[in-house]
Amino acid sequence: MDLLLTYDVDTTSPAGQRRLRRVAKLCEGHGLRVQKSVFEIIADEKTLLTLLHDLDQIIDSDTDSIRLYRLPADGFDHVQTLGIAQVQPHRGDLVL
Amino acid sequence: MDLLLTYDVDTTSPAGQRRLRRVAKLCEGHGLRVQKSVFEIIADEKTLLTLLHDLDQIIDSDTDSIRLYRLPADGFDHVQTLGIAQVQPHRGDLVL
Numbered sequence: 001m002d003l004l005l006t007y008d009v010d011t012t013s014p015a016g017q018r019r020l021r022r023v024a025k026l027c028e029g030h031g032l033r034v035q036k037s038v039f040e041i042i043a044d045e046k047t048l049l050t051l052l053h054d055l056d057q058i059i060d061s062d063t064d065s066i067r068l069y070r071l072p073a074d075g076f077d078h079v080q081t082l083g084i085a086q087v088q089p090h091r092g093d094l095v096l
Numbered sequence: 097m098d099l100l101l102t103y104d105v106d107t108t109s110p111a112g113q114r115r116l117r118r119v120a121k122l123c124e125g126h127g128l129r130v131q132k133s134v135f136e137i138i139a140d141e142k143t144l145l146t147l148l149h150d151l152d153q154i155i156d157s158d159t160d161s162i163r164l165y166r167l168p169a170d171g172f173d174h175v176q177t178l179g180i181a182q183v184q185p186h187r188g189d190l191v192l
Contacts, residue, residue, distance in 0.1 A: 004100065004165055006102060006131055006133075006134045007131070008131040008132050034161075034163060035102055035103070035104040035133070035161055035163065036104050036133075037102075037131070037132075037133060037134075038102045038133075038134075038163065052176065052178065055178055056178050059178060059179050060179070061178070061179045061180070062179075062180065063179070063180065064178075064179040064180065065130075065131055065177070065178075065179045065180045065181035066177065066178040066179055066181055067130060067131065067134065067175050067176070067177055067181045068175065068176040068177070069100055069165070069167060069171060069174075069175050070167075070168065070171065070174060071165060071166075071167065071168070071171075072166065072167070072168050075165060075166070075167075078165075078166060079163050079164065079165050080148065080163070080164040081161070081162065081163055081164070082148065082151055082152050082155060082157070082160075082161075082162040083155050083156070083157045083158075083159070083160040083161045083162055084157070084158065084159065084160065084161045085161035085162055085163045
């Protein structure tokens with residue numbers, strides 16, 4: 001399924017900056033970074049549960065925020081963009 | 097329809113900081129801010145077109161990025177959250 005994960009991590013402390021890096025690195029292993037705090041992720045239920053568990057271990061639940069939205073099928077292909085944003089290829093459907 | 101709007105605005109200049117404020121203010125008129133750069137928006141096609149047009153007038157298309165995702169029906173109600181993130185009430189369905 002197509003998922004959109006967005007996060008706000010409080011980076012006013014060095015510990016927060018470390019958490020941000022760890023969250024970003026974890027998400028990079030699961031999807032494509034399309035903005036500073038936005039990842040497009042394709043995952044099944046099991047992988048999703050693991051991801052949420054791992055994120056929960058990293059963040060400070062008193063200051064940080066993670067939101068995960070389920071998109072319709074092929075939701076990534078129907079994103080509307082402005083500026084430098086682009087539709088990102090998933091599932092190896094890039095035409096070379 | 098339920099929409100998720102995310103943005104990255106380059107704030108390394110005072111002009112960029114102004115653009116960020118203008119983008120946020122415009123989006124606040126259309127939906128709920130759920131993270132620093134993420135808005136949940138309910139809009140019809142006409143309002144959406146107007147919003148995209150207005151955003152396009154504000155941003156610097158060489159540096160800024162706006163992405164707009166269409167969620168399934170009641171997509172906001174099925175967001176999964178960690179930390180301080182909460183499901184936000186839309187459509188006046190808040191139980192008091």
